[in-house]
Amino acid sequence: MTKPQVASSAQDSTSLLVSNYDLDATLTSGQAFRWTKSNDCWLGVVSGHAVRLTHTPDAIHAQSFPPVSDWHWLSDYLQIEVNLGNIISTFPKDEPMKRAVAHCQGLHVLKQDPWECLASFILSSTKQIVQIQQIIRSLCRCFGDPLQSFPDVPTQYTFPSAEALAKASEAELRACKMGFRAPYLLRTAQAVDSGAVDLERCRSVEVEEAREMLMTLPGVGRKIADCVLLFAYGFQEAFPIDVWVLRALRELYFPNRVVTLKRLQEFASNHFAPNSGYAQQYLFHFMRMTAGRRAK
DNA sequence: GCCCAGGTGAAGC
């Protein structure tokens, strides 16, 4: 629920009323890579706005630069209207899922810009989250546009457009330390910029067709496609399986058995339906938060 | 030095 807004006048801040929302868990769970925290205040860029967020028990307080009269872009990004209780009630009532839910109170799945999400996850393969953040920071400094921002923070940059990256050279991209992912990002940027692949079209087709479209892009396989389907397009049935989730499925659901990735993918989309995407994100965050201290 | 990280694509059976 948002506070009633005065439609005509721009405001530099607002409060979004929330219940059962954990901003820290949401912004640190490996969905989005550009948020930084200092003094209990999250700083990021959403829809071309520099944003600062703080959290109290019943509200997320937001500041925008420049001021705006409509905050829908932010409440949509944060998915504050989503009722977590309803979603969690659809999870399987098994022991692993109960433990994951207990560790992830208030974790929401964001709704991000498709291009930013796609490009970010192309850069994510076999990288730790801190390194993905470093690469993307460097990419935004080199190819994004400097943003009018709060006077007391470093310059913020927009996420570079497909057009901007399509014009870059592979060597310039490699200078952002993305290694072998550089040609993937470059060729994908060119495909999106040229219109060969239309990211807007994924909004109006079924999940299978959207996944097929995304997987035609270089550097985009099943896992990265599923991340974009879930984190940008809101397909709740997507279930990205990375090394952490693979570990979760094998250790918690199929201990001492040999199960192929394909078989696990089939199991997951049935077992965790209809909100498998949320379930996946809870398992992912649970595994990372408890790494090294989980009883096997 | 080693192994691992929100994988993918190509080459080999």
Added chain:
DNA sequence: GCTTCACATGGG
């Protein structure tokens, strides 16, 4: 079809 391997880079 399935398995194996190279691919850059940095953290632990």
